[in-house]
Amino acid sequence: MGWYKRRLSKSLWVFHVSGSPCNNCDIEILDLLTPRYDVERFGIKLVGSVRHADVLLVTGVFNKKVAPKIKKLYEQAPKPIFVVAVGTCVSGGCCFKDSYNIVPDRGEVIPIDLYIPGCPPKPEAMIAAVAKLIGVLNG
């Protein structure tokens, strides 16, 4: 199993899920995938279909309409799948925490493996977080 997890940690394919964000984190995720940061060095690749994904990058407070869709997306992804929550919204709700139509606890919708705080987090912070995920996979 250790051998397979090392292979997995060197080839994380990322699928971008936006659960009603303010689009700030999404822009930073796009920045992360530009040639300047070049995450292909670590084997990280953006894929368009959730069937190819190993990591779901989730952003935003999930509102009540989007939450079932996100749960469905998580169920459609092939296991093992990791969920990385980008931004303060997913962990704490940020400035939307008192809004009437958000899901109070995002961790109950789908199991989240890693939280990256920040509004929005810098691409460097995301790379550091994904490196931590790789470290966890390598044991």
Place this chain on the structure above:
Amino acid sequence: MIGWTIFYLLVFPGLLFTAVLGLIVGWVDRKVSARVQFRVGPPLFQNFNDFFKLLGKETIIVRDSVHSIFVLSPLVAFGVTTLIAAMLGVVLFYGFGFGGDLLVIMYLLMIYSVMVILGGSATGNVYSSLGAGREIKLLLADELAFIFVCLVPIIKSGYQIRLEEILSAQSGGLFVGSFSGVLAFIVGLLCIQAKMTQPPFHIPEAETEIVEGPLMEYSGPLLGFWKLNQAMQWVVFPFLLIVLFLGGFNGAGWDILWSVLKYLGIVVIMILIKNTNPRIRIDTALKFFWKYLTPVALLAVILAVLGV
């Protein structure tokens, strides 16, 4: 005898050699693309990591799909690719024919495209069926030009369709050295670009538009086999051009360097075409092939008949 056949199919020019070389050349592709975009690019064993990772993932068989075709089409395509690789490799490395000639290879290449179409339309997904439809149109666009390109070496070798005869007819001079040979070689280079669905002809798989098209619903090992097929095509199609126009390989002394150079030259030209051109629309592709490349290929055939 049967032992050698299995060896040819599964180890040296066939499965193992082609897969390893294809995955490494796939890395060359990604690395050169990264350097063109001023990036660092992935490490050497990236494609191996991707493939082994996909083998360990869960396979999801979509409920709306036609299950048998959904599962079988990547495997049949994999078998077809292995067979073509073995046939071309045996001719190139051992110098004798192995169970088929150029016509068989042309049919098998078409079966590969048919498998992509079947696999894409069996998934029951809208984007996949769109991709399958585009694959049909791309096949219609490039097939005639490709047949003309294959006709040129047949005519120039004195109407021989066996691969080893085509190779031995080039011992006097390479077919690419003549005028019709150059025309056919250039058209052939663009045709294999379209057959491999590499950019600018990645219309069926347009990632930003229809999300990898026919491969969209595949996951786990089945997706791994599709990716392996695409990697093996980095070996199959350049080898085909080398057999048809560049006179094969020669393993003696310094000639081995020249042989490697032929292969790498074709691959690097393809990668540079890929990196400097945006994706074209399906109607532009049809127009490009039917209006410009097919007449050029036909001209090459006529010139070859006249002996130029």
